[in-house]
Amino acid sequence: MKKLVASTVLALSVIGASAVPAAADNIKIGYVDPLSGGAASIGQIGLNQLNFIADTANKNGGINGEQVEVIGYDNQINPQTSLVQVQKAIDEGVRIIIQGNGSSVGSAIEGFVAKYNRRNPDAHIVYLNYGAIDPVMTNDNCSYWHFGFDANTNVKMAALTNFIKQRAEIKKVYLIDQDYSFGHAVADAAVSMLKEKRPDIEIVGNEFHPLVKITDFSPYIAKIKASGADTVITSNWGQDFSLLIKAAGQSGLDVNWYTYYAGAAGGPTAIKQADMSGRVFQINEGISNLGYEPAEKTAREYGARYKDAPVLFPRIFNTTAMLFKAIEAAGSQDPADFIPKLEGMKYASFSAGGDSFMRKDDHQLFQPLYISSFGPLANDKAFDEEHTGWGWNKVGEIAAKDTVVPTTCEMKRPG
Incomplete structure (x- = not known):
């Protein structure tokens, strides 16, 4: 831990060493997410979507007549590497950073951007977060220069446990999560909310494992089986989810799974191969089968372009659509100009057109959430x-207005 903190402080110390070059006309988006290693499949899908969105915008004349340019930066899902990559993006004229995989990474970037902007008051950077959902990012550590476009851990767990509350057959729950800030936040929220809403449910396990390092989850599955659990709650994503489900299928573990990210790359394939029809649930901001034609049209076009990796993250479409709307309203791609337009913005969400809004107090997006199961x-x-x-x-389905939770954010605004 001391080495991590020291490395992060060293990386932060170079902020401001180089100012942003004169901005080109292109709206440059720096995508800082894993493009190599065990989480690369997840990171690549995000990059695919941003390239698809940029190409679509550019074919339609761009945003305020300016072309959108997406530049990928491989952070190897490492906080220190991420800060180096953000600085590299800044040096290359990027003023909009998008990231979503890993709250440890997200927290580091949030702090980096805030400190950079204090040292460079005439060359601001903004961080648009589509998936790092540790609640601390929009609560105690909230920043004017950060926006969260995915429902945070507490919002999702509140909705998920409300659903679980109605299922009387659930008696014993096992928690298994990745061992970093996000995984612990999910586990803590699950324990607290289940105790409040279903005190009769027994938590028979609360397990943490290294992030994107386990290749054989059979020992963990053996623990779950031995616990007598009928239900597993997990926030695992990427290969950590796929390999977990694979091991469960191979062992014949008979439980239901409640997840945050089962729909991410590799998850659906693993569920089908394990023959778990109707036993894996997820909560997220949307799925393709909601009957909303605008979203379905986009999904078909995207799937035709990326035939080998057609997975969609609706929240990335929400992120960019709201960004472009704010830039157009401000008539400027300068974050200092368009951030006020993002604050309080109302938006028809990508998946089904439901009402969404960006809370000004903490820059947290509230949007409709959906619970879905995977099967034929x-x-x-x-x-x-x-x-x-x-x-x-x-x-x-949960309406945006019913997902609102309090915030402890005391945002420091510029000026």
């Missing part, structure tokens, strides 16, 4: 996932 398609027009022949089917 409801009809021949439904979207499958990863060419499995199975897809996500809605089993619950």
Whole structure:
């Protein structure tokens, strides 16, 4: 831990060493996420979507007549590497940073950007976060220069435990999460909320494992089986989810799974191969099978371009659409000009057009959330996932207004 802190402080100390070069006309978006290693499949999908979105915008004349340029920076899901890559992006004229995988990374970037902007008051940078959802990022550590476009851990767990509360068959729950800030936040929220809403449920395990380093989850599955759990709650994503489900399938573990990111790359394939129809649930901001034609049209176009990796993150479409709307309203790509337009913005969310809004107090987006289960398609027009022949089917929906939670944010505003 001391080495991590020292490295992060060293990286932060170079902020301001080089000012932003004169901005080109292009709206440069720096995508700082894993593009190599065990989480590369997740990171690449985000980059695919941003390139698709940029190409679509550019074909339509750009934003305020300016072309959108996406530049990928491989952070290897490492906080220190991420800060080096953010500085590299700044040196290359990027003023908009997008990241979403790993709250430890997100927290480091949030602090980096805030400190950079204090030292460079005439060359501001903004951090748009589409998936790092540790609540501390929009609470105690909130920053004017950071916006969260995914529902944070507490928001999602509140909705998920409300759903679980109604399922009387759930008696014993096992928690398994990645061993970093996000995983611990999810586990803490689950324990607290289940105790409040279903005190009869027994927590029979609360396990943490290294992030993106385990290749064989069979020992963990053996613990779950021995615990007598009927339900598992996990926030695992990427290969940590896929390999967990693979091991569960191989062992014949008979439980239901409640997840945050089962729909991410590799997850649907693992679920189908494990033959877990109707036993894996996820909560997120949308799925393709909601019958909303604008989203379905985009999903078809995207899937035709990225046939081998057609997974969609609706929150990335929400992030960029709101960014472009703010830039257009401000008539400027300078974060200092368009951030006031993002604050309080109302937006029809990508997946089904539901009402969403960006809370000014903490820069947290509130949006409709959906609980879905994975299994055979409801009809021949439904979207499958990863060419499995199975897809996500809605089993619950929560309106944005019903996801609102308090914030402890005391935001320091410029000037």
